[in-house]
Amino acid sequence: MEISVRVRLDEILKERSMTQKELVELIKEKLDKDVRTASISELYNNQRKSLNKELIETIASALEITNIDEFITFDIKK
Template identity: 60%
Template sequence: MKLVVRLDRVLSDRNLTQKELAEMTGLRPASISELYNNQRKSLNREHIEKIAEALNIKNISELVELKEGGQ
């Protein structure tokens, strides 16, 4: 199983850019980019919480999901 951040889908659904999300959350644009491209080896809970709060996400499955294998 692999935990995948669906920031691409979430931002697209909200017509937001990575830069706008970085400004909304106070996170570095590089951190947002790494999450967007699933390049992080581990997830920072504080980052996920800031993103969820900024985007008014109530259900974490909207932001992250478990996928079979290495997809």
């Protein structure tokens, strides 16, 4: 069995009719933090090899996500 971590940022933004750029702007407005658009894009496309805890917390705060299961899941391959 092989397990991989999947960040659901693409699904979350689609559900909210929000773009990656709008998320960056929301983080700036709501939390007064600067986040690189490239960092959001890498998470959105599940291209990151490691997860930055601070970035995850920042995105979750901006989007008001309180359950990590909404944001990160395991893909299981047998």
